Amino acid sequence: MTQPSASSSPSDLRVQAVLALLRGEPAAQVSVDYGIDRSSLYKFRSRAIKAICEAVKDQPRGPKLPHNHVSDALEKETVFLCQVRPSFSSYRIAKRLGPKAPSPRTIQRIRKRHHLARLTKRQRPLDPARKLTQRTDREVRNLLHEKFYLGPDRLAWDLLNSKGIHVSPSTFKRRKRKWLEATANFFAPAPSTPAWRFYERHHPHSLWHGDFLEKITLSDTGQTAYHLALMDDYSRGYVFCDLILNPDVRTTIRAIIVAMRQWQVIPKAIIFDNGSGFKGNLLSAFCEQVGIRLIHTAVYHPQTNGKLERGFRDDMRDYYKQHTPWLFEPLRRDLPAYVHYRNYVRGHRALDGRPSITRLNEEHSRAASPEVLDHIESYARYEIGRRTLSAAGGFRMFNREVYVDAMLAEREVVFFESLEGLEARMDGQCVALLRDYRTYRQKAVGFYSQNEIPPVLYFEPCAMDGSPRIAVANRL
Incomplete structure (x- = not known):
């Protein structure tokens, strides 16, 4: 009989005790020698016998699963x-x-x-790479220095449309990468491409997009300047663009009129968001009388006007961030040159790198006669109501006395709002005009601004021409 060692671990003692039982030593004696109760000895022996049986079983060679566990399909x-x-x-x-x-x-x-060999990648070309000429290389470096923030496609299109030099976007991409590596910068991971629903009109001036860019805070006064733009949906070109300080619905109508006269057209439809400068009876009446379909986007859904929102991002990067500081007069003075670049030089991905003017000059059916465009302001008018004047030729409005004309005492007058102000009409003719009507109406809403309205308001005489008939004809 083997005596247990005093330095043995508990697991070694159990192994020695199980071996002693297997050699035929009495269980009582083994229990006393190793300090393990007989119930545990029998349990350990049972486990050891099971482990020995599993160890001596025949095991198949190879992997546990067959090699062809992949489905046939x-x-x-x-x-x-x-x-x-x-x-x-x-x-x-x-x-x-x-x-x-x-x-x-x-x-x-x-x-x-299946005996499918993996082929190596394309071998290096035997012909030497084509190098840029000295003039082309200089133009590429200058454009990269001036507009490094643009992508390779935009850079290639700008060089082609402005200088007539064709350089592939991959060349610009390679040059930008080398530039960044030289300055110890790296490209950020490309964002995932969103799945947008795309729509586009098929002719110029079929749809105009209009909106304000409201992120221009002037450096000297701290006042917000509003970048108003009208974009043609088919060509992505700006038909109107200006910087304005205090816009309202009259500003929007005048911008539409300027664009219509510049391009000698009447657009088929105009889409705006739900801002205060794009809603109101005056704008609705003007579009209805001229024959323009007025569309407003869904609330809190700027994607409907997404083409113009994307254009605003370029305007902020390509124009406003290139000017420091932001002063109203210099910004407004240089804006036409930027619009010319955007319409005549800048390439668009949707147009395969061509500028907007290539589509703006296409044939369309929205040309308007000059005599209509000469008097187009007269269509911005809608009736407010009728009022019988007092014996003094006036009435009360905004809690003030308003005098129209003593010659119209005790007579019924029809009032219209127009771009000029509040018109008093009789027999279809304008006889008097209150020019600051909309300004007074806005001040009358506020409690503190009511004191800014004069205590007595006076109409001034006016004589306005009638509105010619709207005629939209094909442009020759």
């Missing part, structure tokens, strides 16, 4: 992809197959089993 798809893309690695094949793909090692076994 998946293996067939993997083989087809390996045949179509022989230069792809097993990792690229697995990425192309998606979540259901087998492991890259399994794809390698499938290739070997």
